[in-house]
Structure formats: structure tokens, C-alpha cells
Amino acid sequence: MAFDLNVNGASYTVDAEPETPLLWVIRDSIGLTGTKYGCGIAKCGACTVHIDGKKTFSCTTKVSAAVGKEITTIEGLSEDNSHPLQIAWIEEDVPQCGYCQSGQIMAAAALLEQNPNPSDLNIDTAMSDNICRCGTYSRIRKAIHRAADIAQG
Amino acid sequence: MTNFEMDRRKFISTATSAAGGMMLGFHIPAAANAAAIMDEPWMAGEGGQEVNAWLVIDPDNSVTIRVGQSEMGEGVFTGMPMLVAEELQCDWSSVKAVYAEANRNARQTAEPYMVAAGAAKETDGVYQRMSTGGSGAVRRSRLYLSQAGASARERLKQAAANAWGVERSAVSAENGMLSSGSNSSTFGEFAGAAAAISLESEPAIKTPDQYTLLGKSVARLDTPLKVNGAAVYGIDTQVPGMVYAAVEVSPVPGGRLASYDFDAVKDRPGIIAAYRLGEGGIGSLNYNLDEVANRVTGIQSGVAVIADSYYRALTALQLMPKQWDAGEHGNVSDSSIIDSALEVLANPDDSTFNPADSVGDARGVIADASSVLEATYVTPYLEHACMEPMNCTAHVTPDRADIWVGTQNPPRALSVAAEEAGLPEEKVYVHNAFLGTGFGRRLRQDEVRQAAAIAKAHGEPVKVIWTREETTRQGKFRPYSTYHFAASIDADGKPEAYWNRIVSHSIFNHQLPQYLQEGIDGQAVEGLDERLPYHFPNKQVDYAIRDSHLPVHWWRSVGASQNAFAIESFIDELAHAAGADPLEFRLSLMPEDSEFRRPLEVAAKEAGWTADLRRGEGMGIGLAEAFGTISAQVAYVTVSRRGQLRVETIDVAVDCGNVIHPKLVEMQMESSVVFGLTAALYGEIHIRNGVVVDDNFDQYQMLRINEMPEVRTHFALSGGDKWGGVGEPAVPPVAPAVTNAIFAATGKRIRRLPIRNHDLTG
Ligand code: FES
Ligand code: FES
Numbered sequence: 001m002a003f004d005l006n007v008n009g010a011s012y013t014v015d016a017e018p019e020t021p022l023l024w025v026i027r028d029s030i031g032l033t034g035t036k037y038g039c040g041i042a043k044c045g046a047c048t049v050h051i052d053g054k055k056t057f058s059c060t061t062k063v064s065a066a067v068g069k070e071i072t073t074i075e076g077l078s079e080d081n082s083h084p085l086q087i088a089w090i091e092e093d094v095p096q097c098g099y100c101q102s103g104q105i106m107a108a109a110a111l112l113e114q115n116p117n118p119s120d121l122n123i124d125t126a127m128s129d130n131i132c133r134c135g136t137y138s139r140i141r142k143a144i145h146r147a148a149d150i151a152q153g
Numbered sequence: 154m155t156n157f158e159m160d161r162r163k164f165i166s167t168a169t170s171a172a173g174g175m176m177l178g179f180h181i182p183a184a185a186n187a188a189a190i191m192d193e194p195w196m197a198g199e200g201g202q203e204v205n206a207w208l209v210i211d212p213d214n215s216v217t218i219r220v221g222q223s224e225m226g227e228g229v230f231t232g233m234p235m236l237v238a239e240e241l242q243c244d245w246s247s248v249k250a251v252y253a254e255a256n257r258n259a260r261q262t263a264e265p266y267m268v269a270a271g272a273a274k275e276t277d278g279v280y281q282r283m284s285t286g287g288s289g290a291v292r293r294s295r296l297y298l299s300q301a302g303a304s305a306r307e308r309l310k311q312a313a314a315n316a317w318g319v320e321r322s323a324v325s326a327e328n329g330m331l332s333s334g335s336n337s338s339t340f341g342e343f344a345g346a347a348a349a350i351s352l353e354s355e356p357a358i359k360t361p362d363q364y365t366l367l368g369k370s371v372a373r374l375d376t377p378l379k380v381n382g383a384a385v386y387g388i389d390t391q392v393p394g395m396v397y398a399a400v401e402v403s404p405v406p407g408g409r410l411a412s413y414d415f416d417a418v419k420d421r422p423g424i425i426a427a428y429r430l431g432e433g434g435i436g437s438l439n440y441n442l443d444e445v446a447n448r449v450t451g452i453q454s455g456v457a458v459i460a461d462s463y464y465r466a467l468t469a470l471q472l473m474p475k476q477w478d479a480g481e482h483g484n485v486s487d488s489s490i491i492d493s494a495l496e497v498l499a500n501p502d503d504s505t506f507n508p509a510d511s512v513g514d515a516r517g518v519i520a521d522a523s524s525v526l527e528a529t530y531v532t533p534y535l536e537h538a539c540m541e542p543m544n545c546t547a548h549v550t551p552d553r554a555d556i557w558v559g560t561q562n563p564p565r566a567l568s569v570a571a572e573e574a575g576l577p578e579e580k581v582y583v584h585n586a587f588l589g590t591g592f593g594r595r596l597r598q599d600e601v602r603q604a605a606a607i608a609k610a611h612g613e614p615v616k617v618i619w620t621r622e623e624t625t626r627q628g629k630f631r632p633y634s635t636y637h638f639a640a641s642i643d644a645d646g647k648p649e650a651y652w653n654r655i656v657s658h659s660i661f662n663h664q665l666p667q668y669l670q671e672g673i674d675g676q677a678v679e680g681l682d683e684r685l686p687y688h689f690p691n692k693q694v695d696y697a698i699r700d701s702h703l704p705v706h707w708w709r710s711v712g713a714s715q716n717a718f719a720i721e722s723f724i725d726e727l728a729h730a731a732g733a734d735p736l737e738f739r740l741s742l743m744p745e746d747s748e749f750r751r752p753l754e755v756a757a758k759e760a761g762w763t764a765d766l767r768r769g770e771g772m773g774i775g776l777a778e779a780f781g782t783i784s785a786q787v788a789y790v791t792v793s794r795r796g797q798l799r800v801e802t803i804d805v806a807v808d809c810g811n812v813i814h815p816k817l818v819e820m821q822m823e824s825s826v827v828f829g830l831t832a833a834l835y836g837e838i839h840i841r842n843g844v845v846v847d848d849n850f851d852q853y854q855m856l857r858i859n860e861m862p863e864v865r866t867h868f869a870l871s872g873g874d875k876w877g878g879v880g881e882p883a884v885p886p887v888a889p890a891v892t893n894a895i896f897a898a899t900g901k902r903i904r905r906l907p908i909r910n911h912d913l914t915g
Contacts, residue, residue: 016462017422024464028397033389034382036589038540039621043850046540074382081381089380093372096820097226098379099386099540099589124859131850133540133590134226135827136820137861 003063007032008076018064022056023047025063026073034074034102038131045130048103049073055110057129074102077109085109088147096134104130108144117148189374190230192383195252195557195584202344204308205264206279207237207253207301210344214329216243219253221280222290223561224375225588225595226824227880228817229290231373235813236295239366240302240358243340244329250374252585253280255563259578270355272300284562286596286707288780288878291813295876299358305347307356312346313338361811361872370816375587387559387586388618390546395614396425398607399466401475402455404626405483405843406702407442409454411476418458418473423465427473428610430455436606437573448704449664450569450602453627457607463618482702482843487633490701490840491531494635494656497697498529501654506695507672509655510682513691518650522641526730528723530636531905532715534658534838536628536845537708538853541589543619543627545600547608549574554581554605555614559588561595569598573605592828593707597629625848629706630838632658634677636719640689646731648742650691653681653720659698663705674698679712680777680885681720686749687742702843709828710779710884717777718833718906721889725773725896734764735774735893748808748871749776752785755869756806760787764897769793769915773893775886782809782877785869786826788862788890792898796914800830800862800891805883807868810875815868821879822866829887831856834908854909 005012007030014029026035026049038046040059047059050072077083081090085105088094095101104127111118111126118126123144132140201209201217209217218234230250238248258280263273274296275282281297282289310324313331317324324333331338361367378384403409415427431439436452444451458473460466497503501516519525546557547570554574560566563583571581588595604617619627634657640648659674668675675682678696685692708714728738736757743749753776756762762772775786785806791799805822812818835854839846847853892903899915 016464017468020462020464024462027389028462028464031391032382033385033391036386037388037542037618039850041621041849041851044540044855077381081377086380090372090376093376093816093820095226095373095376095379096228096824097224097540097588097590098375098384099587101379102382105380128857128859131540131855131857133538133828133855135824135856135861137827137858138823138864140858141861 003067005066005071006069007071008073014063016063018062020063021059022049022061022063022066022071023058026058032073032075036099036102038100045103045107046100048106048130050106050110053113055107074106077105083109084147084150085112085143087150088143092139092143092146094136094139094143096136100130100132104132104140108140108147111144112148112151116151118144189249190378191251192378193385194224194230194587202348204305204344204348205301207298208241208305210341212341214244214339214341215247215249216241216340217249217251220250221253221283222294223285223559223585223588223591225285225559225561225591227290227821228373228814229285230375231371232291232814232817233294233298234374235366235371236291236298237302239364240299241306242326242328245366245371247329253283255283255567255583255585256579256581258283258564259567266304266351266355267297267300270300270304272297278564283564284596285591286561286593288782288880288882292781292876292878296358300355303356303358304352307352308347308350309340309343311350311352312343315346316343367813368815370814384587386541386589387546387557388541388544388589390557390586390616392546392548392557392614395546395616396459396461396611397463397466398457398459398615398617399463399470400430400455400457400603400617400619401470401623402430402453402627403477405479406453406704407440407482408480408843409478410456411478413456414474418469421465421469423461424469425459425461426611427459428457428607430457430603430606435610436602437575438602442702445664445666450597450599452603452606457617459611459615463616467620479843485702485840485843487534487838487840491633491635494633494699495529497699498635498637498654498656503697505697506654507697508694509673509678509696510692510694513650515650515652515691515693518691519639519641519652522650524642525639526642526727527637527639528726528904530719530722532634532718533836533906534633534703535631535708535832535836536625536838536853537592537594538625538855539590539592539594542621542624543600544617545604546614546616547604548614549605549609552576552580555584556581556601556605557584557586558601559586559595560598560601561588561591562598565596566598566601569602570605573602574609592709594629597706599629621850622848625853626845628845629704631708631714632660632705634715638723640727642727642730646733648689648727651689652693654695655681656697656699658700658703658705660705660707662698662700672696672698676712678716679779680716684778685720686747686776686778687724687739688744703840710881713777713779713885714832717775717885718888718892721775721886722892722902722904725889725893726902736762739774739776749778749783749785751871752783752806752808752869755867756785756787756804759806759865759867760789760802760804762787766897769898771894771897771899773890773895773897775888775890775893777882777885779882779885780878781875782807782879782882784883784886786883786886786890788894790891790894790898792895792913792915794915796912798895798908798913802863802865803887803890804865804867807866807879807883808871809877809879810871810873812868812870818879819866822883823864825881825883826864826887827856827861829884830862830891833888833891833906837907
């Protein structure tokens, strides 16, 4: 079946079965590989994207459910690493292997949208869906605070 | 399949690399060329002058440094170039990093001058050591990378000296500029001439007091690629004409696919083919527990389904009727394996025990002692749980094979692929990607053999991805281990005699039996034999091997990962039995000149060590040496009356001798604490009917941000010639530091991991 999708402001028509997870459509059909596969069962957050601004696990979202919505992936966060979270992530040297970081940053972006000045507890609550096997958690916390500062000037 | 235009258009081109060999590459968009690292890290830039195998200098004076180690988070794309740049004295801001080529390493031996300088001692290959493991990146590459930088610098100076008619000693090289008197020029201008120069003798490398770059926490070069999705991991490989494979092999290692019915799914959309894997199907080396080579990378019996998208392949694979024959291990469970090891452990006269260390007459003293403390400890099988599920992309043609994979050992991947493809090594190209962690798992290459076999059968490029479940079930596990300790305690609490028996699944016996020494797996008794930090007048350590049908493998920090839990807990038990402070007690068992003292004292001091805390609060100590580095840790925990455990802080003191990048070390300490704490709290692989059941993160739990303790790293460096590893040594002390702290808080002694199986309510 053909589905029309809006990803990072661009239109794509993809051929897939309706139950195909959005994750694989984004990666294989559209070719945006920043969104990662980690578990496929909504337990690691590596596949986190935004759908209409809401944090969503793309591994458990059917492509058919994403039609007509605005999908944002890590590639759509900014053109040039200029999003406050990206600046903060670079300044704090957050990533190690980096594999989880697209998901971490997308989860953090959704958090800051809702709560521009989150506490440690807010961060822990919002970010505990995302596993980082490298253990970058303390820098993730710092970088979210820093991004909040940057965003507020 | 799709009707969109790929925005990042790529095409395979055959280009001549700077190495003079043909390499398969992609066209790189101009913008990416400006980055310090290409998003596809196997891609060398174009142009530039190679001065030696490790470095290329462009006319614009930027320096591309080739990295032989694998970037899996530990920072080698920053640390390795720093080692070269320190000596080269180029401008650090002009440094780019790229992977060294395994293919070239297979074709070319080390430069004679590098060998003559005593810097190239690791292997015969031009890139020396391309395997990343054993926490060896700095300590085992430092000499040859430093020499490569120094030798290039002196050649640049000589080339300039020749042109300017002065002595080499009159030319200085700083910040990428050569100068002498009124003459001044960039490195880039003399790179070509420098490459042709041979020196009478090679320069000495710097001593740590001369460093100007090393020791600084410069920004990681890979970070900008890892905040926008640009970094390409093996699983992200895109090759024109590529198809996708989903695979399922016998869930019981060594079992067999009895039958499958491809006809039932072959008409589904996008389905292209199916191949039987292993016995009776494709592959040149089948899995077989009886033969060493076969059990290391042999192809497990199963099936691959090929489709035009991964999800189509996976769905068809899952829907396809399949029948499995579990074989002789279909009744095995984790408890049956460990229970039979415990039976051996309980029988000191079992004939399969071999002595790993023996001083005095421990058995005799213990037999006669009036007071003896005994305890048994158990650690389970664990899986690596790499963040990136296993995958490999391969293209095998009759005269060339290409492998795209994130691997910890490209030369080994190359030789496995060459064997499977039936090609000589020089015709195989391994394009190493960023690794979504490795932890030892990606040294094995079983996924490479499987993908090469599928690609050879299929003819087109194939990307093989294992689901998380398949990745876990086809894990290569950290062995279980069981320990029995007995110590005599004299009237003033001193242990006169110490006797430790260990029964475990042996990694050496599984894959490198030639490394066993008189029945002893040196890794299985790491830190327990003569490497034990504590001195006992009488000491006996015995070891026996009891393997199961599970394939086992190195897992971050290997034997120390579990041995430290056992010994550091038992030492704690001895301290409490003696009524002594656990810190004082440990120090009392160490020789005066013990290297373990300082890290232990630093960790204790920084943590504000005290045994005098309220109920529900506790501090605990863990100590271990691994890969030339000592790490001492003090954990502070709280346990509520309802048994809720919180690990509040962990103070880590580390003596790795010298440090080239303090922040990378701190990252590794934190990372190791998270890794060790995950295992201590949750890690346990269950086996039912021969099959690993905890196959995804819902059951195989990982530490999350809300459980992250505050980790404080303290350098207790002894300097000198000591260069220890940092990727692994801080894993082992975590578990005992936490369980000893739990004992201090609750009086409950945890002797079997993981902690979550224990009721801590008070
Ligand atoms: S891949 Fe979607 S949450 Fe793990
Ligand atoms: S940075 Fe490696 S998994 Fe998070």
C-alpha cells in the first residue's frame, strides 16, 4: 500500500504494509538512519521521534497511524547542530558510542517543549524510557539543564 | 519499493586510495569533508600526501590520522590521533580521524624503520594492533603511534632543511609550521618530500613531562556527528542494490532447523528468497560444539529470509512455519548448569580441580583450626546487550568481497569473510563503522561469517539484521562462576589460612584451549591466584572447568567482572567476623609496598569512609586490578525499611599510571559503574529448555537515568612507566562495593547475584 508521510517538513510516498512500524519506514524506505532500532518493543527509546510534537516510539507506531501527521526525526531537529540541545550535547561531550543519542535528544526535546526549566526529578521521569548502555546519564542531565539555559538566553 | 528521491545520493565508485590500493568507496558530499570525522568513518578523504601509513597531510595543512582501533564509545577517534599529533606537532584543530584499512594491513607489513625503532612489536601488519579489547587502545598502541608521529615530524624537518640548506636541528616544527631563521612553511608544503626521506636513526618519543597535547581533555572529534543522526553505524549501511535479510537460527545453541515452509510466505510482498543456514544449507563452517573453530564462528542451523525491506523479511520469517530439533541440550536450564557446578564445588576431592596457586598448607591449617569461616558465591551468565543489535552487510562476488560492519577486530572479520567467501585476504575489504557499543561481543565475528555466507549465496549486497531477541538468544555469554571460600580465623581475628575453590564455564576451554595452563583458565581465576591483593600465610586456590552448551565469550572486564564480587565480599565477611573495620582489615592484609593501598586509601578518604552509619545506610568497598589498572570504589547506599535500595554515590579511585585525556577516563569510570551496576542489580540470563529466555529489555533489565548514582572519579596515579587500560577495570569493584554497602545498611549478605533476587526488607 502507498502511504503519504510528512517527515521533517518533506513529503514522501512509501510503499509498505499498514502495520509496518514507522521505524523501518523512516530508516529503510525514506533512508533517514539517525532513528535507531534497539528493542522493537518500546523499552529502550532508541527509536524516539516526534509525531505532532509528541514523543513517540517509532518501533511500535504503525505507519498507517502516522499519515497526515507531522513526523520529526533527529535529522529534522536543526540543519546545523544549532538546536539548544545539540549545542549543549556538544559542550558537555555527552555521547560515547552515540547509538542511543538520537533517541535521548528527541526525548529531551519533547521534555523541554513541555517544561522549559525541568528539575533533576523532571528529567529523570521524562528520560527513564531511554536506555544508554554507555552510561552517559549524568552528562545527559547536565546537558538538558544547559540547553534549558541556552534556550532561555 | 519507494518512489522518493534519496536526499543523500551515493554511488559506488572505484577510487585509488592514498594507500595506492583500490578501494570501494562512496562519493562524499562536500560538506562532510569539512568535518573532523566523516559520517561514514571508513571513508578516507581524497587527495593529500601520505607521510606514513598513519598520517596524510593535505595541501591545506589539515592532517588525517588513521585509527586502527574501533570507536565504540571509548573515544579512540580522539585519543589515538592525540598520540600521533603530540609527536607530529601539527595544529590539533586541523586533525581529522578516519579508520585504518584492514585490507591494507593484510597486504602490507610494518615499515622497517618502525620495527628498527622498536615501536612495531604487536603484529607483523602495517597497522600493528587492529583489535580493540583488553582495554589496550592506549597502552598497546602508544609506542607505535607516538613513533609514527615523531618519525614523520623529523622527516618533515629534514625535507625543509634540505630545501633551505640548513641542518635538521636548525628547523623547528610547531603547530603545523616548519621554520628556520626567516624561512617558514606549512607541513603540507613539505609532506611530499618528507615521505621520500629516510633517516639514519629514528627520533626518540617524548616522555610524559614533555607533553603539550596529551593530558588535555580536548573535545571529542566524534561528538558533532553523534547529535544529529549523521554517524553511520553498521546497521545504517546503505549500499545500492542492497536487499535485507532477517534470520532465525536454532534457539538452542547446537540445535537444528528440522524443516521450514518457505512456500507459505514467498508470495508476500517484497519477499525474494530464503536460504537454509548451516547444516544442509549454506555456509562453509557449521556450528558444532565439539570442534573449537566450529563453535567460535560456525554457522548455527537456521534460515534467512531475503526481502526488499527489513520489516518484510522479518514478518515473513516470523510467519513462516518452522520446526526445530532442540538436540541433546533441550532440557538444560540455568539452574541445572549451576547446580551441577555447585556439586563439584562442594567436593574438594573432585579429581578435576587443578591448583591455581598454593602457598604453605592451607587445607591442613583449616582442618585443624578452631574457627573457620566458609561461604559460597555464585555469579550468573550475562549477555553483552550491545545497544546496537547485531548486524552485518556483505557483498560477495567471485573476485571481491566487501563487508560493512561495526567490529572490534577488522582483521579477524576480514579473515572470517575471506574464508567464507573463498577468496584470498587481499580481495576482501572490511569497512568498519561506528559501533553501537561492543563490550567484547564484537570481537567474535559470528555475524560476519553468517552474513558473508548469505551474501555469497545471494550474489547481491545483503544487510543482515538480528532482532534484539535473536541478538540475545545468539549471545556469546559471560560465563557463570561459582566460588567456595574457607579461612581459618585465629584468636585476634587474623586469617592464617585461606582456601578458595572455583568452578566455572571456561572461555579459554571454549575457544582457545591452547591457552589453558595445566587445566587453569588464567582469566577465570583473575585476581584470585597470585594476583590476589591480600596476603595469607597459607593459601590454596583450586579451579575446575564445567562448561555447558552455551557459547561463552569475553564480556567487559572478563574474569575480574565476577571474581571481584566473590573475593571482595568474602574479605568483607572476614573483616566482620574479626570485628574489624573493612578498610583497616583490607590494609592489614596488604604488604607495605602494595600498589593497591593508595587507590584504596584515596577512594576511602574521598568518600568519607565510615562504618558508623545509621541503620538503612551503608558504605561498602570494592577493589580490583584488571588490564594493568587498579580501581578501588566506595559505594554509599540507602535501603528503606520496605527494601527499596538506592545507590547514592560511588567514589572511584583509579591508578592507570598515566592519563592522556582525563575526561575520557572519567567517562569510562562512569560508564563502567553503570555497566557494573546494571549487572549487579539486574543481570542474569535464564535458560529454560536450552533456550535463553530473557531476550529483550523488558526482562533483561538495564540501569536507567533515574537509578544513576553520583559517580566521582579520583585519580590516584602512580605515573612512571605504568600505562594501564581504562575501558574495563572499573567494572569489577562495583558489585562488591554495593553488596558490601547493603550488608552495612541491613546486615544482609548477598552471595549470589543479581541483587534484585534478594529481599532487602528490614
Ligand atoms: S526500538 Fe523502539 S523503544 Fe527500543
Ligand atoms: S552513548 Fe552509547 S548507548 Fe548511549
